Amino acid sequence: MATANTDSNHVLVQRFRLPAYAAMIASQRIIHGVVASAGAAIGRAVRAFDPLFIPFNFKIRPEQARREVERFHASVEKSREQLKRVQAELKRKTGPEPSFLIDAHLLVLQDRLFVDRIIEKIETDHINPEWAILSAGFCTIFSQSRCHLSGSCRTMRS
């Protein structure tokens, strides 16, 4: 049984008045998957997302831009905290070498080229931050290693 993150989704539904989205998250679903391994496991069900799959792109009103920029900043900050936690965990488990890759993600989040471009798109194109991140074209840089700007994309959705 898979359940959606109902609290944050409820906020999204209220804020953006998305009835179709509301209907989707209101139901719980049994998911039949591919038999990838023998046996059964009981545990927490996690919905896996394609990092580039953005569930909603929409235009905003000019007066909403400031709030959306603030939401973007908050999400960047949250992503940074999550990445630092992952980095600390990696260092503890596997040593410093793999954690250097996390540095690249952290540097992207503080890169003015990235941050300023997203804000510019929100303010001038009047689109939501998720759409701005996708349309800015930076995600493709990391596409080969599947290391998209997933932190901020994902945090924006939660």
Add this chain to the structure above:
Amino acid sequence: MKEREIVIGHRLGLHARAAARLVQLSTKFQSNIALFRYDTGNPLEADARSILSILLLSAGFGSKVSVRAEGVDEDQAIEIICNYLAG
């Protein structure tokens, strides 16, 4: 201002991890440091403190890159950055 051309010696080119290390190195200097690629159709410029602009250079193994440093510690900056890029 100092400028020096260097051939990328990292086997995987300036990939994410190498670019991150370059940004970390560059921020240790006061000088402004920029990378240029003249071997593409349009010359490309990257700020050495911006990981995205470095990745957008798409400098693979064997690419020629010019490093330009301008500031009080430009000599040291050029030396260390070029040594790193040479691999």
